Every structure is written in C-alpha cells, then in structure tokens.
Amino acid sequence: MPQLIAMASRSKSTSGTDPRHPAGLLEIATVGRAHGVRGDVVMHPVTNRLERFDVGSRLITAAGERAVSRARFDGNRWLVSFEGIDDRDAAAALTGTTVFAEPLDDPDELWVHELCGSSVIDQHGFDAGVITNVVANPAADLLELDTGHLVPLTFVVRREPGAVHVEVPDGLFELG
Structure with missing residues (x-):
C-alpha cells in the first residue's frame, strides 16, 4: 500500500479573477479584532502551516505587503503584529482584512490549490x-x-x- 501523502495546507486557492484575491497567492488568514494597545491583531488562519506567522514573514493584504514583527499563540488564538502597525487604532483598521501569501514550495505535500x-x-x-x-x-x-x-x-x-x-x-x- 502506498504511503499516505500528508495534507499540508487548507489554504484557499485564488483564481486571479477576483480583485480581492490576487492571482497566484493563497488566502492564509483573516484579521480579526485589535488586541491590546501595541498594534496586535487576532488572526483567524485558514492554513495549518503556522510558519506563515513567523517573525519576518511577508504577508499581502489589499493595502500592500506587510511583515510580521511579533507573533504568539496564546492558547486558543494567534496574536500578530505587523511592521508599521504600532497602536490599537492602526490595528483596528485592519479588522476583516484578508491576508495572502505566496505558495510554499514543498513537493512532498498535497496543497488544496493544486487538488x-x-x-x-x-x-x-x-x-x-x-x-x-x-x-x-x-x-x-x-x-x-x-x-x-x-x-x-x-x-x-x-x-x-x-x-x-x-x-x-x-x-x-x-x-x-
């Protein structure tokens, strides 16, 4: 019996026909509410590849590219801060924003956008x-x-x- 190929991401595929979904990018999360006063936001991932939230990761929103400056899992949710988002008001402005990223190159994994x-x-x-x-x-x-x-x-x-x-x-x- 062939070995199971692992499902590596539930990231949604983007067709490029919807201007809210940039061509070639994968939807990886939605920004929830602001958290605290330092610019953190609650992230709602649609991927199980959590390295997407590593410090320095480059994520894309409708407003442009943003780099992760802080990230932590607090037991039931991801709290993330982006470079240039330094206060609660700026973080609150991101609420509801869809976050995209480039596909990961891992030939040993099955990806939703390829299936x-x-x-x-x-x-x-x-x-x-x-x-x-x-x-x-x-x-x-x-x-x-x-x-x-x-x-x-x-x-x-x-x-x-x-x-x-x-x-x-x-x-x-x-x-x-």
Whole structure:
C-alpha cells in the first residue's frame, strides 16, 4: 500500500479573477479584532502551516505587503503584529482584512490549490469526478467531488498534474 501523502495546507486557492484575491497567492488568514494597545491583531488562519506567522514573514493584504514583527499563540488564538502597525487604532483598521501569501514550495505535500480542479482516478482507472473542495474533517480531510462523492484524503496514493490517484474500497463510487 502506498504511503499516505500528508495534507499540508487548507489554504484557499485564488483564481486571479477576483480583485480581492490576487492571482497566484493563497488566502492564509483573516484579521480579526485589535488586541491590546501595541498594534496586535487576532488572526483567524485558514492554513495549518503556522510558519506563515513567523517573525519576518511577508504577508499581502489589499493595502500592500506587510511583515510580521511579533507573533504568539496564546492558547486558543494567534496574536500578530505587523511592521508599521504600532497602536490599537492602526490595528483596528485592519479588522476583516484578508491576508495572502505566496505558495510554499514543498513537493512532498498535497496543497488544496493544486487538488481542486483535478480528476480523481481510482485503482481500476475509473474517473470518479473532479475535486471541487477539500472539507476539513477530524478523522481525515475529505475530497469533495463534483459528483457529490466524498473521498478521504488517506486514500490518495499520488498526484500528477490534473489527476489525483486513489485506492478506495470497491463500490465506494457506486454509493449515493
């Protein structure tokens, strides 16, 4: 049985057709409310690659590029400060801002933005449909297909441009 390929990011893909989603960048978080008086904000990540919040990381917003100057996890949320955002008023102005970043280069990982739009091919060569979404699930993230089928990510054995190959129990695609 092939080794499981890990899901490395739930980052959303951007198409470039929406001016709020710059082409080639991944949505990684939304800025929540201001926290404290020194310019910190609460971040709501949509990625599980937390190095995105490392000090010095370059993140992109509609207002331009910002560098992370401080970041910490306080037990249930990320508190982040950006260079040039030094007080509560400036931090509050960022509330609701979507934050983007360049894709990470890690060929051993599966990325949502690369999976969506790919065909799912089972071990018998059957084309089960096209991936429209990756659904977070505690047991294993699920590939949601345009046919309505859900395929656990743990069934993925390899990915190639335009196709994801899976080994699934016989009859899975006959259900529903």
